[in-house]
Amino acid sequence: MKIKGQQTLTTPREQVWEALLDPGVLARALPGCQALDPVGENHYKIRMKLALAAVQGLFEGKILLQDVQPPNNYKLHIEGAGKVGFVNGEGHFHLEKLSDVETVVHYEGDVRIGGMIASVGQRLMDMTSKMMIRKFFVSLKEILSEQ
Amino acid sequence: MIAASFDYSAPETLADALRVLSDDPEAKILAGGQSLIPIMKLRLSIPSQVVDLGGIIDLHAIAEEEGIIRIGSMTTHEQVEHSELLSEKCPLLVAAASGIGDVQVRNRGTIGGSVAHADPAADYPAALQALDAKVKVVSSAGEKIIPIDEFIVDALTTALEPDEIITEIHVPTESTGIGTAYETIVQPASGYAIVGVAARIGLSEGNISFARVGITGVGSKAYRALAVEKALEGQPAKDDTYGIASRVAAEGVEALEDLHASSEYRAHLATVFTCRAIAAAAGRAQ
Amino acid sequence: MATTTTPTTKGFVGKRVRRTEDPRLITGTATYVDDVTRPGMLYAAVLRSPYASARISSISIEKAASLPGVSAVYTGEDVKAVGPVPCAGSMPTLRVPHHKILAQDRVYYVGHPVAAVVAIDRYVAQDAVDQIEVEYEPTECVADPEKALESDAVRVHPEYDDNVAFTFHAEGGDTDAAFAAADVVVSERVTVPRLAPSPMETRGVVAEYDEGTEELLVYSSTQIPHLLKTQLAVQLSLPENHVRVIAPEVGGGFGSKCNVWAEEALTCFAAMDLKQPIKWIENRRESINVVAHGRGHVDHLEMAASKDGTITALRFKILQDIGGHHQLLTPIIPTLAVIMIPGLYKIKNFTADLTGVFTNLPPTDLYRGAGRPEATYVLERVVDKLADKLEMDPAELRLKNFPAADEFPFETATGLSYDSGDYAKAFNIALENVGYDSFLKKQEKARSKGRLLGLGISTYGEVCAFGPSPALPAGGWESATVRVEATGKVTVMSGASPHGQGGETAYSQLAADALGVPMEDVVVIHGDTGKVHWGVGTFGSRGTAIGGTAVHLALEDIVAKGKKYAAHILNASLDSIQFNQGIFSSNEVEEKLTFQELALEAAVAQKLPPDTEPGLSATRFFEPPNFAFPFGAHICTVEVDGDTGQVEILRYIAVDDIGNVINPMLVDGQLHGGVAQGLGPAFLEEVVFSEDGQLLTGTFMDYAIPKAKDMPWIESERTVTPSPVNPLGAKGVGEAGTIGSLPAFVNAVVDALSHMGVEHIDIPMTPQKVWNLINERSQS
Numbered sequence A: 001m002k003i004k005g006q007q008t009l010t011t012p013r014e015q016v017w018e019a020l021l022d023p024g025v026l027a028r029a030l031p032g033c034q035a036l037d038p039v040g041e042n043h044y045k046i047r048m049k050l051a052l053a054a055v056q057g058l059f060e061g062k063i064l065l066q067d068v069q070p071p072n073n074y075k076l077h078i079e080g081a082g083k084v085g086f087v088n089g090e091g092h093f094h095l096e097k098l099s100d101v102e103t104v105v106h107y108e109g110d111v112r113i114g115g116m117i118a119s120v121g122q123r124l125m126d127m128t129s130k131m132m133i134r135k136f137f138v139s140l141k142e143i144l145s146e147q
Numbered sequence B: 001m002i003a004a005s006f007d008y009s010a011p012e013t014l015a016d017a018l019r020v021l022s023d024d025p026e027a028k029i030l031a032g033g034q035s036l037i038p039i040m041k042l043r044l045s046i047p048s049q050v051v052d053l054g055g056i057i058d059l060h061a062i063a064e065e066e067g068i069i070r071i072g073s074m075t076t077h078e079q080v081e082h083s084e085l086l087s088e089k090c091p092l093l094v095a096a097a098s099g100i101g102d103v104q105v106r107n108r109g110t111i112g113g114s115v116a117h118a119d120p121a122a123d124y125p126a127a128l129q130a131l132d133a134k135v136k137v138v139s140s141a142g143e144k145i146i147p148i149d150e151f152i153v154d155a156l157t158t159a160l161e162p163d164e165i166i167t168e169i170h171v172p173t174e175s176t177g178i179g180t181a182y183e184t185i186v187q188p189a190s191g192y193a194i195v196g197v198a199a200r201i202g203l204s205e206g207n208i209s210f211a212r213v214g215i216t217g218v219g220s221k222a223y224r225a226l227a228v229e230k231a232l233e234g235q236p237a238k239d240d241t242y243g244i245a246s247r248v249a250a251e252g253v254e255a256l257e258d259l260h261a262s263s264e265y266r267a268h269l270a271t272v273f274t275c276r277a278i279a280a281a282a283g284r285a286q
Numbered sequence C: 001m002a003t004t005t006t007p008t009t010k011g012f013v014g015k016r017v018r019r020t021e022d023p024r025l026i027t028g029t030a031t032y033v034d035d036v037t038r039p040g041m042l043y044a045a046v047l048r049s050p051y052a053s054a055r056i057s058s059i060s061i062e063k064a065a066s067l068p069g070v071s072a073v074y075t076g077e078d079v080k081a082v083g084p085v086p087c088a089g090s091m092p093t094l095r096v097p098h099h100k101i102l103a104q105d106r107v108y109y110v111g112h113p114v115a116a117v118v119a120i121d122r123y124v125a126q127d128a129v130d131q132i133e134v135e136y137e138p139t140e141c142v143a144d145p146e147k148a149l150e151s152d153a154v155r156v157h158p159e160y161d162d163n164v165a166f167t168f169h170a171e172g173g174d175t176d177a178a179f180a181a182a183d184v185v186v187s188e189r190v191t192v193p194r195l196a197p198s199p200m201e202t203r204g205v206v207a208e209y210d211e212g213t214e215e216l217l218v219y220s221s222t223q224i225p226h227l228l229k230t231q232l233a234v235q236l237s238l239p240e241n242h243v244r245v246i247a248p249e250v251g252g253g254f255g256s257k258c259n260v261w262a263e264e265a266l267t268c269f270a271a272m273d274l275k276q277p278i279k280w281i282e283n284r285r286e287s288i289n290v291v292a293h294g295r296g297h298v299d300h301l302e303m304a305a306s307k308d309g310t311i312t313a314l315r316f317k318i319l320q321d322i323g324g325h326h327q328l329l330t331p332i333i334p335t336l337a338v339i340m341i342p343g344l345y346k347i348k349n350f351t352a353d354l355t356g357v358f359t360n361l362p363p364t365d366l367y368r369g370a371g372r373p374e375a376t377y378v379l380e381r382v383v384d385k386l387a388d389k390l391e392m393d394p395a396e397l398r399l400k401n402f403p404a405a406d407e408f409p410f411e412t413a414t415g416l417s418y419d420s421g422d423y424a425k426a427f428n429i430a431l432e433n434v435g436y437d438s439f440l441k442k443q444e445k446a447r448s449k450g451r452l453l454g455l456g457i458s459t460y461g462e463v464c465a466f467g468p469s470p471a472l473p474a475g476g477w478e479s480a481t482v483r484v485e486a487t488g489k490v491t492v493m494s495g496a497s498p499h500g501q502g503g504e505t506a507y508s509q510l511a512a513d514a515l516g517v518p519m520e521d522v523v524v525i526h527g528d529t530g531k532v533h534w535g536v537g538t539f540g541s542r543g544t545a546i547g548g549t550a551v552h553l554a555l556e557d558i559v560a561k562g563k564k565y566a567a568h569i570l571n572a573s574l575d576s577i578q579f580n581q582g583i584f585s586s587n588e589v590e591e592k593l594t595f596q597e598l599a600l601e602a603a604v605a606q607k608l609p610p611d612t613e614p615g616l617s618a619t620r621f622f623e624p625p626n627f628a629f630p631f632g633a634h635i636c637t638v639e640v641d642g643d644t645g646q647v648e649i650l651r652y653i654a655v656d657d658i659g660n661v662i663n664p665m666l667v668d669g670q671l672h673g674g675v676a677q678g679l680g681p682a683f684l685e686e687v688v689f690s691e692d693g694q695l696l697t698g699t700f701m702d703y704a705i706p707k708a709k710d711m712p713w714i715e716s717e718r719t720v721t722p723s724p725v726n727p728l729g730a731k732g733v734g735e736a737g738t739i740g741s742l743p744a745f746v747n748a749v750v751d752a753l754s755h756m757g758v759e760h761i762d763i764p765m766t767p768q769k770v771w772n773l774i775n776e777r778s779q780s
């Protein structure tokens, strides 16, 4: 599943960059994230509980940040698996400076879903991923506005 | 396809049901079970307890009071489909109910369950949007009446708290002179709408005096097509008007994509079925 | 060659007799596998791979095994000694990768069985499955048969140097010369997606091992209990006479239960290991995922013809998606497409090249029609294209290329001998019924108003009533025993294994007519290797033509022996004995003998004729000299909604010739169901996998099987050309509707859009696909 989009944040680019690479911020902004523990440089272990209406699933996996080029680009690699299936994906993030106080986050990626959730949840995949991205940015904006 | 084990309770009063919910945060309400049981059987949902609302008689009634029809949340799709009161006073809801799934699903599925589940392709929400419906929600702390647009927040996401129960759906008695229609193209496997459009059109001297259009299936939640409504109001009731107004049916909406329909096709269908629903509703308004 | 008898109009044969099976089926008193319970029975559940291709680095079963109520957890290591899942293919180039009943160190497709649990009930079994911890090392996979053939494709089975499972070449005449001399050449490439057979009853097994008698009793929802018995004996190293297989009520198969499944041996293995009866019932998700999918083809057909419309040659290329393993008949199925590629037409030259390709997907195998729908589909598409190219009426073009009624038996370039037929007659009736000429006028008018009407023709032939033993991987005969009880009641035992078709009714009709007894006096027993000693099974539209003929022959023996008794008892000459409507008589004496009186005489044996053994029973085998070849014409008219791409079927006309008919109601049922399973792939059905081999249509919420409301009214008629290859004159009807209907649907929709320049639409013709085509054309 291909994912592509952009979000404009009223925050300076450096600040957005720091937030996006800050495990504490990610842990709060990633929907359902229960734990995000560093295991090396740009390498984290993650536990997420995804809850969508009556559907719930616990996923454990890892997040890797690659090709980190502050404050412009990085690649995010995510792998997670649970009883109900697994999710793998890569995403490119590009931060564009719109003005001193505005930043556009461009994201583009490919998510691969497998196991049971892939075979029963086809209908809901697209909307779920879109919703999670929406939620992520809503939380991110909240966190940034607190700072 | 074998659910994990769970406790089951079937309270006979709303108060008892609310008590169970506040005692056990992992409990899940069971209405018709047409959405909940399949996900439990896949073990995508493992509630500690299932609270069956079937025994609470009060939740099954349909009654009219001062221009408002109160539909108990446990009213099945079949009961809505065959309600004399609704077919006379709120035919749009009847049209939406009769298109849901198949007979077996309609015999068990409920309006409260459908609204609580908030499937972006469910049929009711289009009609409820067009009807400016409200959702009555009760918890141990009291009750709230929430407009449908605020109640359904996003795909499969509502404003409902885990300890709250939907008790009623409120829809207006249809005014005279207003025609309604529900037009849909269904996903052939599930029966859910790929696109469903509910329209309510009022005419006055050949012009459109009132327009409400609710669209399901296209975006991550059903929405009112305000731009379409605006483009209709005050315009002459003729095919050209409908065609032009329908073009903006999916404007500003990020159309969903799945195996059965690309986002481009969905957005296109939204315009086609909006036009058809408006034309049919206007035809009935005359 | 046997002689042909036309069914009597008296009696039951030829009449719409109600199904004798139905009372127990519709009152819920029938016994399916899941209704079987045995004392102390345990339940099995299977853990399946979530990956299309992976190495298994470790499996930890401790948590699962320690759950209360769990009796055993098995992994590949535990079942190593069980023999492989059999494959009956035998072409010289065939590669048969090892296929153990549980994955060993690798998985080859999503759904590949990895481990199994046996527990006190289904719930605990499933809980335990969830507790098995498998560490997979996912490897690159290939989930598309065309990509799998590319030179740099990852190999599904690393032990082979490419993904070719086998190749098969056939030819007749001089194809190259015919193409060189052709006035016109047309071609088409079609894809025929994988289909999930989706019988109403999923698979299921109950196995019980008796330590005292050392007998393994197996209930399985199968179409081939006798073959399964032999195979289980081999896989489990048991003497075959210690294995008894019962196919109780079977809720549909469509070919998917004409197989020998890993889960069958697995359940038996566990029952023997634990010395307790074990039940395994497949769930619907497993059924859609792993029950061998039908089709899975990419077909390319090139057709050469002369200006006058004479089709002279075919070049046929088939790519068969095998999946990760072979099942019983996987490599054989597409060869049926090869032999039927000329269809009903007199085409003297052909070449066919078939390539089977391994992919990281579940296995494919037979599904209603098996190879013949694919062939008919591509052929009928290309015939329409030829008509277009020649600017010739597609009906006229077809009529021009049929063999005439007096040309039978008709030898095809593919080496078949079509038994009998009058193709033009059936087709002309269909054209008449649809009002061909007036529809064309209506279509013209509608088009001028922007409406999109279309008419699709399919004239189809099929090879069925499998079949002469030398032409099959195993015996093609069928057996039957008729036993007359002392009271005159009749027990028919058939080696065929009907599973929804109504075979019991048909055999009862035959017996009741032959012996002059009421149908209620006949009991038909089938699907139990302990009661019916020999059998092949029910598949390939053989239940009546082969199974029914064996019954018919045994009934003839009963009558012959009965006449001997009667002559002796009545004191008349054997030649003078008449047997009519249950009465033995002779013009030499007044006295008569009813069938029931005679049955008693045969049993008590007080007046035994000399040289005659007591009892009245007969066992016969029928080995057909040839296949039978049903045929027909299906015509469909449609209207396409140009705004949405939705297709409305206006009319559906079917004229079929399946030879003599024993019960028209059963035949209608088979045809209607068959058409539904052609409509499915035409408009709705497709098992979809992602590029990573993940199944995306794992439930009926995404996999669309046709429902009653999707079906058109079928205007059905029949011509009757008895088959000379069996004494019943029957051809077979199980698959005809599926084979004949698909091209009619597709040709109709293509026809509706043809004036826009649309030449082909790949199936399933979803509204979105149809709309995309319309949209593209109207924009350009």
Ligand SMILES: Cc1cc2nc3c(=O)[nH]c(=O)nc-3n(C[C@H](O)[C@H](O)[C@H](O)COP(=O)(O)OP(=O)(O)OC[C@H]3O[C@@H](n4cnc5c(N)ncnc54)[C@H](O)[C@@H]3O)c2cc1C
Residues within 6 Å of the ligand: A053, A054, B028, B029, B030, B031, B032, B033, B034, B035, B036, B037, B038, B053, B073, B074, B099, B100, B101, B102, B105, B108, B109, B110, B111, B112, B113, B114, B115, B116, B117, B119, B121, B122, B123, B124, B160, B164, B165, B166, B167, B190, B191, B192, B193
């Ligand atoms: C084969 C099939 C086809 C279908 N096709 C369609 C279709 O075409 N169109 C369509 O609109 N729908 C369709 N549905 C869904 C159907 O309408 C469901 O009935 C509905 O979505 C849920 O209602 P329910 O009463 O079955 O709720 P349940 O499944 O019992 O519950 C669903 C969710 O709502 C919660 N809930 C239920 N009642 C309440 C309440 N009173 N207060 C608070 N929470 C509550 C439950 O806890 C659960 O989370 C289909 C379902 C199936 C199985």
